[in-house]
Amino acid sequence: MTISKERTDAGFSRGKALVSKGDAGYRAEQGSDYLPGVSAESVGSTVLWLGIATIPPGKRTKAHVHERHETAFYMLSGEELELWSGDELQHRDVMHRGDYLYIPANVLHVAVNRGAEPAVFIGARNEPTAQESVVLYPEMDSRVP
Numbered sequence: 001m002t003i004s005k006e007r008t009d010a011g012f013s014r015g016k017a018l019v020s021k022g023d024a025g026y027r028a029e030q031g032s033d034y035l036p037g038v039s040a041e042s043v044g045s046t047v048l049w050l051g052i053a054t055i056p057p058g059k060r061t062k063a064h065v066h067e068r069h070e071t072a073f074y075m076l077s078g079e080e081l082e083l084w085s086g087d088e089l090q091h092r093d094v095m096h097r098g099d100y101l102y103i104p105a106n107v108l109h110v111a112v113n114r115g116a117e118p119a120v121f122i123g124a125r126n127e128p129t130a131q132e133s134v135v136l137y138p139e140m141d142s143r144v145p
Contacts, residue, residue, distance in 0.1 A: 018043045030064040040128040053123045060112040063140035069127035073101040079115030089143040110144045
């Protein structure tokens with residue numbers, strides 16, 4: 001059997017697995033810091049993003065939804081992280097190291113790190129690009145204390 005080794009428009013080989021050192025980190029529109037390992041930009045992924053997300057101590061994200069993708073996180077380190085979600089940001093959950101988080105598409109949320117350490121996560125989503133489908137809701141930011 002022969003497996004095609006064609007190259008995509010992005011120049012990434014589709015005939016073998018790829019090892020990635022990751023891509024340059026960036027601050028996302030909603031305010032969290034990302035360090036992508038697998039993405040459209042780093043390896044030519046067409047449906048998957050995998051990387052590290054960090055919320056610095058004393059910081060929070062802006063109120064937002066991910067319009068076209070689901071997100072999953074595993075908390076690697078940090079004291080705790082508050083996650084506010086729901087149409088009115090009425091639900092408050094607290095994550096600790098070792099917890100998993102699932103955020104469905106189009107669920108309004110805000111993450112708050114009130115601790116003294118960075119909250120660090122391994123994250124994956126089914127949208128491969130760095131500039132994901134984020135929609136900000138600035139009118140909802142003040143609902144989270």
